[in-house]
Amino acid sequence: xxxxxxxxxxxxxxxxxxxxxxxxxxxxxxxxxxxxxxxxxxxxxxxxxxxxxxxxxxxxxxxxxxxxxxxxxxxxxxxxxxxxxxxxxxxxxxxxxxxxxxxxxxxxxxxxxxxxxxxxxxxxxxxxxxxxxxxxxxxxxxxxxxxxxxxxxxxxxxxxxxxxxxxxxxxxxxxxxxxxxxxxxxxxxxxxxxxxxxxxxxxxxxxxxxxxxxxxxxxxxxxxxxxxxxxxxxxxxxxxxxxxxxxxxxxxxxxxxxxxxxxxxxxxxxxxxxxxxxxxxxxxxxxxxxxx
Amino acid sequence: xxxxxxxxxxxxxxxxxxxxxxxxxxxxxxxxxxxxxxxxxxxxxxxxxxxxxxxxxxxxxxxxxxxxxxxxxxxxxxxxxxxxxxxxxxxxxxxxxxxxxxxxxxxxxxxxxxxxxxxxxxxxxxxxxxxxxxxxxxxxxxxxxxxxxxxxxxxxxxxxxxxxxxxxxxxxxxxxxxxxxxxxxxxxxxxxxxxxxxxxxxxxxxxxxxxxxxxxxxxxxxxxxxxxxxxxxxxxxxxxxxxxxxxxxxxxxxxxxxxxxxxxxxxxxxxxxxx
Numbered sequence: 001x002x003x004x005x006x007x008x009x010x011x012x013x014x015x016x017x018x019x020x021x022x023x024x025x026x027x028x029x030x031x032x033x034x035x036x037x038x039x040x041x042x043x044x045x046x047x048x049x050x051x052x053x054x055x056x057x058x059x060x061x062x063x064x065x066x067x068x069x070x071x072x073x074x075x076x077x078x079x080x081x082x083x084x085x086x087x088x089x090x091x092x093x094x095x096x097x098x099x100x101x102x103x104x105x106x107x108x109x110x111x112x113x114x115x116x117x118x119x120x121x122x123x124x125x126x127x128x129x130x131x132x133x134x135x136x137x138x139x140x141x142x143x144x145x146x147x148x149x150x151x152x153x154x155x156x157x158x159x160x161x162x163x164x165x166x167x168x169x170x171x172x173x174x175x176x177x178x179x180x181x182x183x184x185x186x187x188x189x190x191x192x193x194x195x196x197x198x199x200x201x202x203x204x205x206x207x208x209x210x211x212x213x214x215x216x217x218x219x220x221x222x223x224x225x226x227x228x229x230x231x232x233x234x235x236x237x238x239x240x241x242x243x244x245x246x247x248x249x250x251x252x253x254x255x256x257x258x259x260x261x262x263x264x265x266x267x268x269x270x271x272x273x274x275x276x277x278x279x280x281x282x283x284x285x286x287x288x289x290x291x292x
Numbered sequence: 293x294x295x296x297x298x299x300x301x302x303x304x305x306x307x308x309x310x311x312x313x314x315x316x317x318x319x320x321x322x323x324x325x326x327x328x329x330x331x332x333x334x335x336x337x338x339x340x341x342x343x344x345x346x347x348x349x350x351x352x353x354x355x356x357x358x359x360x361x362x363x364x365x366x367x368x369x370x371x372x373x374x375x376x377x378x379x380x381x382x383x384x385x386x387x388x389x390x391x392x393x394x395x396x397x398x399x400x401x402x403x404x405x406x407x408x409x410x411x412x413x414x415x416x417x418x419x420x421x422x423x424x425x426x427x428x429x430x431x432x433x434x435x436x437x438x439x440x441x442x443x444x445x446x447x448x449x450x451x452x453x454x455x456x457x458x459x460x461x462x463x464x465x466x467x468x469x470x471x472x473x474x475x476x477x478x479x480x481x482x483x484x485x486x487x488x489x490x491x492x493x494x495x496x497x498x499x500x501x502x503x504x505x506x507x508x509x510x511x512x513x514x515x516x517x518x519x520x521x522x523x524x525x526x527x528x529x530x531x532x533x534x535x536x537x538x539x540x541x542x543x544x545x546x547x548x549x550x551x552x553x554x555x556x557x558x559x560x561x562x563x564x565x566x567x
Contacts, residue, residue, distance in 0.1 A: 001293055005567075014293060015293065016293045016294075017293070017294050017296065018293075018294070018295040018296065019296055020295070020296045037293070039567075040293075041293075041295075042409070042410045043566070044406065044409055044410065044565070044566055044567075045566070045567050046566060046567070050293070051293075051294075052293050052294065053293075053294040053295070054294070054295045055295060055296075061313055062313045064310050064311075064313065064412045064414060065310050065313070065412070067410065067411060067412040067413075068309060068310045068411075068412040070410075072407075072410035072411075074403070074406065074407060074410070076403055076406075078402060078403035078404055078406060078407040080327065080330075080331070080402075080404065081402075082331055082334055083327075083330050083331065087330045090326070090330070091323065091326055091327040091330065092411060094319075094322065094323035094326045094327075095320060095323035095324075095408060095411040095412070095413055096411050096412065097309040097310065097319055097412060099309070147295055178295060180295070
């Protein structure tokens, strides 16, 4: 898919297949094209070129059918402030075509998902930030969607609330719902995703199971060496000469696949702090871009 | 890009509830109305207060203030003339302002429409739903000034049963016009251009407070293009009698206005909401 805004190519040849029933983390720095991609899936942004198929429906032509199967949780809170928790859910039960006989139960179910049963008559503008986000997510689940789009679901939330949302995502997957989640928190993507797609500059640079990507690009461990007075260059040169990828982490140089450091190289580098490799190492080594 | 289909999970098939691609559906319009109703349940008191008190003040001020000087206008008691005129102005104000301002706020500041369009709702259904709600309200509240005018001595007539319908159709048109303008203006500040440059002349040059016969020929001709003029004529016709042919022409003018305003509102809102 391609989408340009004037000279800016927000999505530039993105190609991705999402198997049913998994959690796919769309990972990338701000401006990588994650939100544009999400909007294209709901046909709110029209691709200049390319094909989108969602659960057998071609988008944008059959997008309304696709949207009926999808639950969308936007990055920016757009709850109806003047409506209560239950009313917010009821309106979307209507918009998502939940049949009349099932609407009341759908609202109850969504209230349970959001843990807001005792806040059903509270106006949205009186809810805390965490409650609002839970309501926003439950609103997108009111019609039992088969695909859920979560656009940066935990941005700006405190750690306890993030934990809650993580368990919610996991329980969705357990029910067989496909989840497409964009995030720029690496930890979140690594923890929740069955697969991750690393995005940079409007395209998917790598796509795979987190553990495989880590094993392939960053090995088992990473060893961080203080750069010292000579700076990073000398350490970098030595590690890279031995075929090991590196990245700069502030004052230190992180050498990936540290388990492959030979005795000879060890003599040159000294001894650093060893830690398990993670997805961030992969991301930075592949794109050169920093992610939070 | 694709998200794949599996054969399992037969219990969830809400896609069957949406019609074939490209069809205008009533279900999303109803969904939009549900939201409006929930909001209205919170705000009906001030809305009703404004709808009743405003015409009373207008009638007192103009009817007695100006009416004592004018007496008879275009063959009617001045109080009756403006009693029917303010039905039209109240329809205008209760439709074009919500269309213009509420729609702008919801689109730009509250991102309400972004949320709705991610559900199986298309822009034209959204626009129709928003305008239909405003029209329903105008249809009901448009009767308030008429009842007030009857209280001030306007003789009740059988034809007045048509007033809610006249108000509804006119309100639908002006709501759509407001929505179109809301999507046309580049910022909330520039809404002032619309209010002063457009709404004020629509409000005054429609035969609401003075008859148009006294205006120069060109101004009379322009006033025929003012949809509110046709509303005023139909309301006066409902109160004082009107020929079928004349009424049909005014209805046709209102219908044409609605069709054009719907097209423009949908077109411009789509440009703003879908990129």
